[in-house]
Amino acid sequence: MVAEVKEKKPIVEITGFKQYFNEGKKTEVRAVNDVSFTIYEGETFGLVGESGSGKSTTGRALIKLGDFTDGQILYKGQDIAKIHGRKKLLDFRKSMQMIFQDPYASLNPRITVKDIVGGALKVHGLYKNNKERTERVYELLEAVGLSKEFANRYPKEFSGGQCQRVGIARALAVEPDFIIADEAISALDVSIQAQVVNLLKELKEENNLTYLFIAHDLSMVKYISDRIGVMNSGRMLEVAHADELYLAPLHPYTESLLSAIPTPDPENERNRVRTEYDPKYHQYEDMHKVSLHEIAPDHYIYCHENEIEVYRKKRERLLREGQKYA
Amino acid sequence: MDNTNVLEVKDLAISFKTFEGKVQAVRGVNFELKKGETLAIVGESGSGKSVSTKAVNRLLPEKNSIIESGQILFEDKDLLTISDKEMQKIRGNDIAMIFQDPMTSLNPTMQVGRQIAEPMMKHQGLTKEESTQKAIELMKLVGIKNPQQTHKHYPHQFSGGMRQRGMIAISLACEPKILIADEPTTALDVTIQAQILNLMNDLKKDLDTSIIFITHDLGVVAQMADRVAVMYAGQIVEIGTADEIFYNPMHPYTWGLLASMPTLDIHQTDLYNIPGSPPNLLHPPEGDAFAPRNEFALAIDFEKEPEMFKVTDTHYAKTWLLHPEAPSVTPPAEVVRRKQKYERLYAEKKNERHVGGEVVGSRG
Numbered sequence: 001m002v003a004e005v006k007e008k009k010p011i012v013e014i015t016g017f018k019q020y021f022n023e024g025k026k027t028e029v030r031a032v033n034d035v036s037f038t039i040y041e042g043e044t045f046g047l048v049g050e051s052g053s054g055k056s057t058t059g060r061a062l063i064k065l066g067d068f069t070d071g072q073i074l075y076k077g078q079d080i081a082k083i084h085g086r087k088k089l090l091d092f093r094k095s096m097q098m099i100f101q102d103p104y105a106s107l108n109p110r111i112t113v114k115d116i117v118g119g120a121l122k123v124h125g126l127y128k129n130n131k132e133r134t135e136r137v138y139e140l141l142e143a144v145g146l147s148k149e150f151a152n153r154y155p156k157e158f159s160g161g162q163c164q165r166v167g168i169a170r171a172l173a174v175e176p177d178f179i180i181a182d183e184a185i186s187a188l189d190v191s192i193q194a195q196v197v198n199l200l201k202e203l204k205e206e207n208n209l210t211y212l213f214i215a216h217d218l219s220m221v222k223y224i225s226d227r228i229g230v231m232n233s234g235r236m237l238e239v240a241h242a243d244e245l246y247l248a249p250l251h252p253y254t255e256s257l258l259s260a261i262p263t264p265d266p267e268n269e270r271n272r273v274r275t276e277y278d279p280k281y282h283q284y285e286d287m288h289k290v291s292l293h294e295i296a297p298d299h300y301i302y303c304h305e306n307e308i309e310v311y312r313k314k315r316e317r318l319l320r321e322g323q324k325y326a
Numbered sequence: 327m328d329n330t331n332v333l334e335v336k337d338l339a340i341s342f343k344t345f346e347g348k349v350q351a352v353r354g355v356n357f358e359l360k361k362g363e364t365l366a367i368v369g370e371s372g373s374g375k376s377v378s379t380k381a382v383n384r385l386l387p388e389k390n391s392i393i394e395s396g397q398i399l400f401e402d403k404d405l406l407t408i409s410d411k412e413m414q415k416i417r418g419n420d421i422a423m424i425f426q427d428p429m430t431s432l433n434p435t436m437q438v439g440r441q442i443a444e445p446m447m448k449h450q451g452l453t454k455e456e457s458t459q460k461a462i463e464l465m466k467l468v469g470i471k472n473p474q475q476t477h478k479h480y481p482h483q484f485s486g487g488m489r490q491r492g493m494i495a496i497s498l499a500c501e502p503k504i505l506i507a508d509e510p511t512t513a514l515d516v517t518i519q520a521q522i523l524n525l526m527n528d529l530k531k532d533l534d535t536s537i538i539f540i541t542h543d544l545g546v547v548a549q550m551a552d553r554v555a556v557m558y559a560g561q562i563v564e565i566g567t568a569d570e571i572f573y574n575p576m577h578p579y580t581w582g583l584l585a586s587m588p589t590l591d592i593h594q595t596d597l598y599n600i601p602g603s604p605p606n607l608l609h610p611p612e613g614d615a616f617a618p619r620n621e622f623a624l625a626i627d628f629e630k631e632p633e634m635f636k637v638t639d640t641h642y643a644k645t646w647l648l649h650p651e652a653p654s655v656t657p658p659a660e661v662v663r664r665k666q667k668y669e670r671l672y673a674e675k676k677n678e679r680h681v682g683g684e685v686v687g688s689r690g
Contacts, residue, residue, distance in 0.1 A: 194586035262545030
């Protein structure tokens with residue numbers, strides 16, 4: 001389902017992004033170490049990796065929740081590190097919104113849904129009078145599949161799936177262009193996950209949104225994303241179109257990640273061979289020749305210059321084999 | 327795997343007292359566990375899967391839980407009626423449990439090795455030295471590196487995957503006949519999950535333990551289970567062998583669950599979803615609890631609860647669609663695809679048997 005991106009206009013450009021915690025101290029953690037990628041307007045970019053891989057850190061830096069160590073992040077051509085002052089920040093945040101993982105913890109338990117969703121409208125002064133605000137909240141609730149009677153209730157009265165819908169309505173309230181969904185469905189039940197993912201897809205079409213979809217569940221990421229980036233130990237190891245990544249996973253880490261997902265099919269599971277990833281693939285002697293190289297159009301691998309040819313051949317072989325089964 | 331039952335749960339019903347009234351968490355559950363098999367119980371949160379297995383180990387809070395009816399038979403004893411003292415001899419010894427969250431289910435103030443040794447001292451009367459030795463062996467068995475040193479470590483010095491291995495070592499300490507694993511890998515990363523599941527499968531083969539595996543992840547079920555029970559709103563709605571549930575499901579809820587899982591096939595364009603959310607068990611609906619969310623619901627579903635219809639000797643489903651007078655319906659596309667695979671697999675198996683029984687050389 002590669003939705004053709006009509007004109008490839010970058011909305012987010014990240015170059016050489018680094019985030020170190022406790023910098024210079026003994027306890028220094030290099031959460032993200034030199035990551036570069038681009039997100040184009042109108043696409044869904046999936047970011048996957050295990051816990052500690054730096055995917056959430058990347059998302060948080062992108063929406064300016066804290067300062068980062070090094071690198072440059074451009075949002076619509078503007079350097080986000082240079083956004084200062086209340087008015088500029090408001091503009092930035094109006095354009096970029098986030099949906100969080102825990103649907104209960106990310107809603108204020110002491111205010112009603114109307115105030116949660118309407119709060120964003122108030123901050124940005126997007127209504128003239130209370131009647132208009134209420135109307136807009138009703139509209140938003142309906143857009144995410146909740147009835148307007150819910151407006152006067154508190155978060156505790158909702159199920160996890162409903163809370164997540166409220167969180168989505170809140171993010172949509174300011175009519176953003178770009179939404180970061182950080183593990184937005186991981187806390188939900190299987191049948192509810194499908195509902196929320198389908199809702200996100202519909203809303204994207206209706207409102208012309210761009211998503212950064214951060215998750216560890218690869219099968220869901222594949223379903224929703226146009227392109228996927230795979231992270232491990234603070235590095236971006238592979239970036240490719242969703243279908244290509246599943247057909248021709250090139251980096252050994254991507255392979256191991258894919259082979260570890262259990263599929264709901266007992267016959268496949270009985271015949272499955274799992275590959276294990278050996279982190280020595282990260283360690284190169286001459287680091288200056290190691291970076292994200294483009295193996296094929298839009299397919300990037302973190303590797304040494306000398307390995308490019310090997311990966312190219314591997315890709316061709318995998319694609320040939322894939323066609324045989326298709 | 328042989329056919330003797332190690333555990334039988336009969337007509338189990340459990341309620342909880344709350345301020346708003348009685349929540350009927352489990353409403354008449356029947357299943358049996360055979361020797362050496364893995365029975366997976368799947369269902370959404372609140373479907374009663376954890377509550378019914380906690381009842382097996384008598385771990386429900388006595389203050390507000392009420393066993394309305396039922397029997398849990400283990401070695402000719404009804405676990406619901408025996409004394410607390412007798413239960414203590416069984417719990418952790420014959421029936422052990424692995425919990426979901428390895429972060430909170432280990433004692434943070436106690437060395438991991440000691441926590442593994444404790445049940446052996448309690449139940450088998452081993453001395454401190456003997457049990458420590460056995461604990462180190464167990465840690466090696468579950469793949470904890472360098473156990474000679476690490477048995478003296480505290481839980482915070484272990485990673486999540488290692489802690490879960492520690493939990494597994496504790497549960498295996500007394501070589502239990504039944505192991506209840508309540509979402510043992512939900513909190514772990516996929517690659518670690520794969521390691522833990524492989525470990526559990528190997529241990530099952532070596533020790534011939536029966537496992538009840540509770541999860542909501544159908545992928546994990548496909549990898550682990552011999553038989554599967556699907557729970558919804560406090561009842562088992564379908565039970566059968568793994569192949570029967572995954573390739574020939576009969577209940578519309580099972581259809582919905584299977585169809586709402588994205589596959590890794592390319593060009594998947596839309597994802598089926600079950601509308602609505604599970605019923606409130608304070609006031610369970612009349613008739614079939616799944617009816618309001620069921621696009622295949624018949625008029626009778628809203629009036630009368632269906633019985634368990636038999637599909638094969640091992641496969642039962644609680645839906646009126648299996649009644650001889652029910653109209654035939656077409657399940658979601660994904661399920662149709664699975665049924666085709668079932669026919670293909672079944673035909674292959676039939677052929678194999680056929681070839682096996684034929685006179686040698688008939689192929690030439």
